[in-house]
Amino acid sequence: MNTPPHRPTWPRVSPCLHCGVPVLRDNDGTPIHASLSYVCRDRWGQITSTTATPAGVPTGPRHG
Numbered sequence: 170m171n172t173p174p175h176r177p178t179w180p181r182v183s184p185c186l187h188c189g190v191p192v193l194r195d196n197d198g199t200p201i202h203a204s205l206s207y208v209c210r211d212r213w214g215q216i217t218s219t220t221a222t223p224a225g226v227p228t229g230p231r232h233g
């Protein structure tokens with residue numbers, strides 16, 4: 170039997186706060202939609218004024 174080795178925990182994926190599309194991180198750590206688009210799109214595919222924002226991220230006061 171081939172038992173796969175222990176897999177590292179996959180980074181938690183959160184849905185976009187604006188459009189609900191899963192949000193990942195690019196190589197620079199910038200949030201990007203799983204659709205590989207930085208900007209949000211509405212249900213009709215129109216680009217909106219918002220960008221990928223993972224929900225669940227604390228939105229409290231930031232440093233600085």
Ligand SMILES: [Zn+2]
Nearest residue numbers: 185188209221
């Ligand atoms: Zn979005």
